[in-house]
Amino acid sequence: MPEGKPIRYKKEYKEALRRFNERKGLNIPESDIGNLTIWKQISTVATLEESNHLTAEYLDTVKAVQKEFDRNFKLKALHILNERTGRNIPDEWVDEIQQAYNFPGATSHNDIITTHNQFVDIKNELRNRAKMEKAGKLIPDGYQVCGRCGGSGRYSFNLRDQDRCYGCGGKGVVPTKKKSGKGWHGDKPGHKSASIKAKTNNVLRQAQIRSGE
Numbered sequence: 001m002p003e004g005k006p007i008r009y010k011k012e013y014k015e016a017l018r019r020f021n022e023r024k025g026l027n028i029p030e031s032d033i034g035n036l037t038i039w040k041q042i043s044t045v046a047t048l049e050e051s052n053h054l055t056a057e058y059l060d061t062v063k064a065v066q067k068e069f070d071r072n073f074k075l076k077a078l079h080i081l082n083e084r085t086g087r088n089i090p091d092e093w094v095d096e097i098q099q100a101y102n103f104p105g106a107t108s109h110n111d112i113i114t115t116h117n118q119f120v121d122i123k124n125e126l127r128n129r130a131k132m133e134k135a136g137k138l139i140p141d142g143y144q145v146c147g148r149c150g151g152s153g154r155y156s157f158n159l160r161d162q163d164r165c166y167g168c169g170g171k172g173v174v175p176t177k178k179k180s181g182k183g184w185h186g187d188k189p190g191h192k193s194a195s196i197k198a199k200t201n202n203v204l205r206q207a208q209i210r211s212g213e
């Protein structure tokens with residue numbers, strides 16, 4: 001570990017530690033998150049066995065918190081899906097949609113598959129956007145995070161383009177998927193025309209000029 005560089009733990013880990021401390025009446029600091037075995041040195045934990053037990057219990061708490069975070073993304077995605085498709089799928093179905101089971105208002109097997117795919121797309125977009133915003137990256141109006149590279153602009157390596165993502169041309173964003181008629185049709189990554197790529201570059205440049213970079 002490099003000296004003097006404080007580790008920043010994920011929100012889920014910190015939230016899990018907060019809940020765990022509260023439940024167990026402990027006061028384990030955030031700096032111990034990455035070094036669970038150190039817990040045996042904490043005066044309230046008497047034995048190694050007890051420490052292992054607590055470690056396992058803490059990791060269970062992390063899992064529970066992550067599940068909650070994931071569920072929030074899923075619920076948001078469901079609400080956007082309903083809005084875009086004019087459906088009215090209730091919150092209780094959020095886990096079933098992901099498994100493409102029959103949900104209220106589904107008209108056919110294909111309908112379920114399509115809805116499921118839209119749902120997953122929206123969920124990934126929300127997650128990627130959150131990640132990008134956290135990293136302080138710009139997402140211009142009318143654009144969304146590239147689903148292929150997740151906003152990094154890098155994907156598999158080849159000699160010509162090296163690791164530049166061909167979904168977004170290395171920009172990390174692509175034009176937002178458009179509503180059309182009653183369905184919702186997204187552009188497939190990797191099928192961007194040169195003019196769309198040029199447009200992306202242009203919008204990015206404009207946005208940078210506006211923000212004074």
Ligand SMILES: [Zn+2]
Binds near residue numbers: 166170172173
């Ligand atoms: Zn990309």
